[in-house]
Amino acid sequence: DIQMTQSPSSLSASVGDRVTITCRASQSISSYLNWYQHKPGKAPKLLIYAASSLQSGVPSRFSGSGSGTDFTLTISSLQPEDFANYYCQQSYSNTRTFGHGTKVEIK
């Protein structure tokens, strides 16, 4: 399996802060990396696909970058509705894997 390691596992931030979450793959996955937002009791929501492409309807404050093994999700100005869990997921291998998640909490 390709292992996906996210950091940090949690963070506290204030509205308006710039937030960065990183994801590292155990081997090169080119740009086959997606990011999801997940709130309790809701379905996960696709934010970024192919490492840096913004899913339709997702606010432009979300952005992704990286290729190979190292990837980043950035929220340029944190909004109240952005407090949630975030997961990276590789789609390079036929066996998909998720990172363990990053919980973004209110400071």
Next chain:
Amino acid sequence: QVQLQESGPGLVKPSQTLSLTCTVSGGSISSSTYYWSWIRQPAGKGLEWIGRIHASGITNYHPSLKSRVTMSVDTSKNQFSLRLSSVAAADTAVYYCARELSFDWKLDVWGQGTTVTVSS
């Protein structure tokens, strides 16, 4: 607009088989453009990919679950299904079905999830 809805028993006894169905509305499950996936989330833990199936019958399963998982598609009902045998308490989770687009390889549509508890 495509929507997915999971259904199935909320309680399964240990050693029995968990069976869930995902009904696809607003689109055809027979389209070659998509794979149909199952993901779960145990309480307090992260998302775990279980596997996926294409309408052609192609399947990919997580290696740790492969011996217990079977997925199928029923094009006449526009549904796909998950069967997980020999369940144990560790299989207690919220189970999600999702659609994976076969050229961007992204899980772009998800069901709301259904909770399955394994307990006697």
